[in-house]
Amino acid sequence: MKKISLYISLVAFALATGCTKDFESINTDPTQSAPANFNSDYFLTGSQWNYINGITGYNGAILFQSGWAQILSSTSSGAASYYSNMDKYVPSGNTNDYAGRGFDLMYKSARLSQEIIKNYGDDEDKVNVVSAATVMKVLAMHYATDLYGDIPYSQAFQAATNVTQPAYDKQQDVYNSLLTDLDAALTMFDASKPEPAADLFPYAGDVAKWKKFGYSLMLRIAMRLVKADPAKAQQYAEKAAAGGTLSAVSEDAWIKGDNPAGYRSENSRALITPADFYSVRWSKTLIDFLKSTNDPRLSAIAEVPPPGLSGNNDVTKTGDNAAANQLGQPHGYDLNGGPTDIRNAPGYPGGTGTGGDFTPIGKYSRPRLVVYTDLNSPQFVLTYAESELLLAEAKVRGWNVGAITAAQHYANGVSAGIQSVGTFHSSAVIPAATADAYATANPLNTSSMAASLKQINEQYWATTGILFNFVEAWNNWRRSGYPMLTPVNYPGNFSGGAIPRRQLYPTTEPTANPENYRVGVSNLSAGDNWNSKMWWDK
Numbered sequence: 001m002k003k004i005s006l007y008i009s010l011v012a013f014a015l016a017t018g019c020t021k022d023f024e025s026i027n028t029d030p031t032q033s034a035p036a037n038f039n040s041d042y043f044l045t046g047s048q049w050n051y052i053n054g055i056t057g058y059n060g061a062i063l064f065q066s067g068w069a070q071i072l073s074s075t076s077s078g079a080a081s082y083y084s085n086m087d088k089y090v091p092s093g094n095t096n097d098y099a100g101r102g103f104d105l106m107y108k109s110a111r112l113s114q115e116i117i118k119n120y121g122d123d124e125d126k127v128n129v130v131s132a133a134t135v136m137k138v139l140a141m142h143y144a145t146d147l148y149g150d151i152p153y154s155q156a157f158q159a160a161t162n163v164t165q166p167a168y169d170k171q172q173d174v175y176n177s178l179l180t181d182l183d184a185a186l187t188m189f190d191a192s193k194p195e196p197a198a199d200l201f202p203y204a205g206d207v208a209k210w211k212k213f214g215y216s217l218m219l220r221i222a223m224r225l226v227k228a229d230p231a232k233a234q235q236y237a238e239k240a241a242a243g244g245t246l247s248a249v250s251e252d253a254w255i256k257g258d259n260p261a262g263y264r265s266e267n268s269r270a271l272i273t274p275a276d277f278y279s280v281r282w283s284k285t286l287i288d289f290l291k292s293t294n295d296p297r298l299s300a301i302a303e304v305p306p307p308g309l310s311g312n313n314d315v316t317k318t319g320d321n322a323a324a325n326q327l328g329q330p331h332g333y334d335l336n337g338g339p340t341d342i343r344n345a346p347g348y349p350g351g352t353g354t355g356g357d358f359t360p361i362g363k364y365s366r367p368r369l370v371v372y373t374d375l376n377s378p379q380f381v382l383t384y385a386e387s388e389l390l391l392a393e394a395k396v397r398g399w400n401v402g403a404i405t406a407a408q409h410y411a412n413g414v415s416a417g418i419q420s421v422g423t424f425h426s427s428a429v430i431p432a433a434t435a436d437a438y439a440t441a442n443p444l445n446t447s448s449m450a451a452s453l454k455q456i457n458e459q460y461w462a463t464t465g466i467l468f469n470f471v472e473a474w475n476n477w478r479r480s481g482y483p484m485l486t487p488v489n490y491p492g493n494f495s496g497g498a499i500p501r502r503q504l505y506p507t508t509e510p511t512a513n514p515e516n517y518r519v520g521v522s523n524l525s526a527g528d529n530w531n532s533k534m535w536w537d538k
Contacts, residue, residue: 040119041129041197047112047136048200049263052255052379054105055143055471057266060503062086063098065474068499070285070485071465073329075361077336083279088332088490089500089530100506102471106144107156113137114157127188128207129196134185135214138178139381142221145174146475147503149534150520152513153177165513168520171535172228178221179236186214186243200255201381213253215243216387220472223390224479226397227538237394241401245391246384249419253382259375267468272373278313279335281364285485287328289462293442296435299323300421300428301372301466302365308353312362318369329364332488340490371421371428372468378423380467385420388413389460392444396452410444410456411436417463457482478537500530501537 055061066072067086076083084090085098116133120126145151153174155166169177195205203209222236246252257265270276282302290298303319304326305312327349333342342348343360352362367373392409394401415435422429445451457480464473477485478501489497505528509517524532 039197040116043112043116044129044133044136044196045198045200047109047116047133047140048255050105050109050112051136051140051143052200052381053266054102054109054140055381056379056468057270058082058098059101059105059266060098060147061102061470062267062270062468064500064503065470066465066468067283067331069461069465069470069474069477070283070331070483071470071473072367073281073283073331073364074279075329075333075335075342076279077334083276084490088334088488089493089495089497090490091492091494095494096504096507099504100508102147102503103144103151103506103509106140109140110137110144111157113140125193127190127193128205128210129194131185131188131214132196132199132205132210134181135210135217138182138185138221139217141174142178142217143471145171145178145534146224147471148505149502149532150174150523152516165516168516168523170523175221175225175229175536176232179218179232182214182218182221183236183239186211186218189214201253202256203251203253209251212244212246212251213382215240216245216382216384218243219245219387219390219394220382223393224475224536226479228536234394234397234399237390238400241391241394245387246382249384249416249423251384252380252420252423254378254380254423256378257374257376264375265377265379267379268373268375268377271367272315272375274313274315277315277366277373278359279361281329281361281366282326284328284330285483286462286465287326287365289458289483291323291326293438294323295418295462296430296438297418297421297466298326300430301368302326303368304365305352305362307362308357309359309362310357311353312359315369315373319366321368326365327363329361332490335360368428371425374425377425380420380423380469383416383420383463383467385413385417385463386460386472388416389456389463393453393456396449396456406452407444407446410452410459411439413456413463414439414442414459417459417466420463420467453480454482495530498531501533502530504528504530 053059063082063085074083074087076087082092082094084092085095113133113136117130120130141153150168150171151174152166153169155163189207189211191207195207197205199205219237219240222233222240225233257263271280287302299321303321305319306317311317330345332340333345334340335342349363351358351360353359388409391401392406392413395406395409418430418435418438419432445455457476460476461473461483485499487497487499505517521528524534526532
């Protein structure tokens with residue numbers, strides 16, 4: 001992570017945002033080294049860090065999709081009222097700010113990658129870092145379009161040529177460009193040339209692993225199109241499988257925090273914020289799902305807090321992680337004493353503690369302290385488990401993605417998802433033999449395509465949610481319809497009692513890029529609001 005500090009000191013001058021016909025000269029600091037005199041590979045570090053920063057913590061996902069996808073639940077009252085965005089779809093004081101952060105950080109990530117492409121595009125010895133940068137650019141822009149809908153792509157990152165109000169591309173066109181650009185980048189990787197430096201993924205620049213990551217990303221993008229453009233979905237899913245996707249848990253893509261250097265894991269930081277630590281719990285939907293099949297992840301990821309209000313608030317005290325004692329918290333409840341108070345929830349188990357030390361939520365399971373609250377913990381980007389589950393679905397659909405059966409891809413994905421939890425902390429390691437035995441005991445239901453798709457996508461939801469990749473869990477729920485989630489209709493909600501289908505564009509866009517913003521909004525099913533469905537969300 002020291003590479004990030006070096007990157008900042010080297011390239012801060014290159015990121016000024018002035019917009020004039022003299023962009024390059026005005027935004028070049030004459031007291032700093034010229035771009036030709038430093039290693040632009042460090043932009044890759046910045047691109048990766050801005051991406052992971054944008055998908056974690058208070059930059060959106062934990063405050064929105066963690067609850068929309070019913071992975072986490074919160075009583076969200078008092079100091080942690082900002083969690084009302086996710087658990088009840090009710091605005092907090094900074095909802096619009098939170099909603100726009102994914103847009104801003106994805107463009108920061110992609111812009112840094114674009115700098116590599118611009119600086120090194122003609123250098124044959126830099127083909128691998130240019131290819132990796134293109135993969136990162138595609139990754140960031142894919143995240144952005146899936147959050148918002150239409151976005152600038154074809155005219156983005158051209159302020160130096162005075163394109164300061166880029167057109168919004170239709171999401172269909174963005175997807176076509178993402179797949180084309182990614183395909184081109186993956187064919188350019190060359191193991192005989194120098195590896196990318198300053199790689200924050202656990203690949204350390206390994207070209208073979210970057211290609212596998214890129215093809216798994218291609219598979220993810222392709223599968224998003226199964227309803228909007230099934231022919232293209234099949235075309236690129238088959239291309240991804242032929243290219244070679246991630247093939248082991250050891251190839252999972254994640255970025256580890258480095259808190260001493262100022263680069264903490266933002267999901268962990270959010271969870272140990274005192275009000276969050278007290279009120280955020282695993283959802284009833286998820287815990288019930290895991291308990292229904294005695295999933296070995298349950299005792300690895302969940303714990304019932306120590307008794308009493310003080311025990312629930314003490315970040316130094318671990319809880320009870322026995323699988324039989326875990327209980328998910330239902331959605332849509334608070335601690336306000338009215339009809340939506342958690343004490344009025346069906347099946348309320350009672351609280352813990354007595355007198356002034358009583359807490360009504362003390363029996364509900366929280367993310368396990370030792371596993372999820374380390375500020376140096378990894379934050380997941382894309383995993384072998386996800387890739388295998390998507391290949392299972394592609395096989396169920398009858399596509400040519402190799403000789404392995406859908407059932408075997410599914411078993412691989414289930415086992416891998418269980419094993420990946422151990423990346424968080426040694427205490428969460430589940431042996432491969434245990435994971436394989438569980439997968440064998442819970443095989444894919446092949447009685448019908450519908451049964452298989454339901455099981456695959458429910459597992460995808462649980463796996464991505466447990467790894468705290470909340471937006472991917474939500475994206476795939478929107479795409480597949482699984483699991484079947486019951487929305488919350490809490491008073492004052494911003495989505496009409498429906499699970500939100502998108503985030504709002506940043507509040508700066510209507511004034512910074514008004515004409516193009518209006519065009520982008522016009523292509524949404526119901527304008528710039530939480531309920532609008534984008535092109536692929538059928």
